[in-house]
Each structure stands twice: as structure tokens, then as C-alpha cells.
Amino acid sequence: MTLYLSRLRLSKTPSARALSGLLSPSEAGPRGSAHHQLLWSAFSDGPDRRRDFLWRENREGEFLTLSERPPLPTDLFEPHSTKEFAPVLAAGSRLDFALRANATRTKRGGQRVDVVMDALYQLPRGQRAPARMAVAAREGRAWLERQGVKAGFAVIAAGAEDYATNVLPGYRGPGKGQPQFGILDLSGQIEIVDPVAFLAQLGKGFGRAKAFGCGLMMIRRAA
Numbered sequence: 001m002t003l004y005l006s007r008l009r010l011s012k013t014p015s016a017r018a019l020s021g022l023l024s025p026s027e028a029g030p031r032g033s034a035h036h037q038l039l040w041s042a043f044s045d046g047p048d049r050r051r052d053f054l055w056r057e058n059r060e061g062e063f064l065t066l067s068e069r070p071p072l073p074t075d076l077f078e079p080h081s082t083k084e085f086a087p088v089l090a091a092g093s094r095l096d097f098a099l100r101a102n103a104t105r106t107k108r109g110g111q112r113v114d115v116v117m118d119a120l121y122q123l124p125r126g127q128r129a130p131a132r133m134a135v136a137a138r139e140g141r142a143w144l145e146r147q148g149v150k151a152g153f154a155v156i157a158a159g160a161e162d163y164a165t166n167v168l169p170g171y172r173g174p175g176k177g178q179p180q181f182g183i184l185d186l187s188g189q190i191e192i193v194d195p196v197a198f199l200a201q202l203g204k205g206f207g208r209a210k211a212f213g214c215g216l217m218m219i220r221r222a223a
Contacts, residue, residue: 003203004070005085008042009078010061016076023076024061028166032212039063042071042080054205054216056100066203066216087219089195094156094222098187102209103143114182115139116163136163140186143207151201152194161185166212181209189222 010016010023023038025031039055043065053067065071070082089095103115116136120128123135137160145155162185192198205215 101207152197158188
């Protein structure tokens with residue numbers, strides 16, 4: 001299966017700039033939801049189309065996508081920069097990576113939890129903030145190692161760059177007890193064990209919340 005890596009930049013036309021508050025809200029939850037709808041404008045070619053792309057916000061007004069089809073031109077974006085994505089990998093290849101993920105696991109009884117959030121809740125409330133990034137690094141690496149068992153790679157190094165929680169888009173209830181999902185930024189180095197399995201999973205993405213900019217692993221050969 002051919003994949004395409006694309007860089008999409010918001011148009012700088014006056015009409016697009018006039019919509020900037022709607023296209024890129026400042027609040028994290030609405031921002032992710034708005035960006036998802038925005039990117040759909042470049043991939044949805046019919047009412048029955050299912051999402052077949054991964055994306056992440058690279059910087060303000062710029063997005064990276066990995067998709068089964070090239071994105072379509074729209075008035076909301078500048079002309080896209082797209083290239084075929086077909087890395088040649090072998091067992092033993094080492095790659096530097098960056099991954100924004102909603103890292104979850106299923107507990108006994110079938111409850112799905114965010115791995116970092118769940119670990120933090122085991123700590124006394126006053127210890128959670130100081131331990132936040134250490135817990136994110138520990139739980140993030142453990143989660144990534146579990147992903148690697150299924151996806152044909154081993155973790156050489158992994159660190160947490162950031163961890164944040166967003167309110168589930170569309171939630172309109174009281175603030176207390178509001179449903180949230182975690183966004184974990186990991187970076188480091190992996191070694192390929194099974195290139196076929198790795199590339200297959202790379203195209204599908206890692207973790208959940210892919211509609212909201214999670215799951216796309218960016219890779220480059222390690223120096």
C-alpha cells in the first residue's frame with residue numbers, strides 16, 4: 001500500500017485569515033476538534049468517505065499528514081507539499097522518532113484508561129504535579145514498549161517532552177468530573193525488528209484519539 005506524507009499550510013488569503021478564530025481556536029479541546037474538521041476538507045471527497053489519514057499540528061498554521069491518498073486542494077490551504085512515503089527498512093535499522101499519542105491500556109474488567117492519568121491517580125493529590133513528567137516518561141516508555149511487541153520494533157530510548165489533558169470535544173457538562181483524554185509527546189530512538197509489521201502499523205498509527213491529532217509517528221534514520 002502506498003502512503004503519502006504531506007505538509008499542509010493554512011492559506012494566508014484575507015478570507016482565510018478572517019476565519020482564523022474558527023479554524024484555530026486557542027483552547028486545546030476545541031482547537032483539536034476544529035483542526036480535525038479543517039483537515040477533513042482536504043481529504044473528504046464524498047459523504048461515505050471514512051478517515052484514512054493521520055495528522056498532527058506541526059506548528060501554528062502547519063500540519064503534517066500521513067495518508068492513503070494525496071490531500072485534495074482547497075481554498076483554506078496553500079498548495080500542498082506531498083511525497084510518497086516508502087522508507088526502506090531492515091531488521092536492525094535504528095530510527096529517531098517523535099510521537100504524539102493518546103496512550104491507553106485496558107484494565108482488568110475491561111475499563112480503558114490513559115496510562116499516565118491512571119498512574120498519577122495512584123499518588124496522593126499533593127504529589128501529582130511534581131511527579132507528572134517523571135510518571136509520563138516512565139509510563140510512556142512502558143506503553144511504547146508494549147506497542148513495539150506488536151508492531152515490530154524495540155525501544156532504545158524514549159523520553160516525555162510534554163503531557164497534557166484535554167476535555168473531550170463536544171462535552172458541555174459541569175467542570176467537575178468532565179471526561180478528559182491525555183496527549184503524550186514522546187521522542188527517542190527505536191530499533192526495527194520486523195520491518196513489514198512496523199510499516200503496516202506506522203500507516204495505521206499508534207494509540208487512540210487519532211481524529212484529534214494523535215498517533216502519527218515521525219521517523220528519520222538515526223545518525
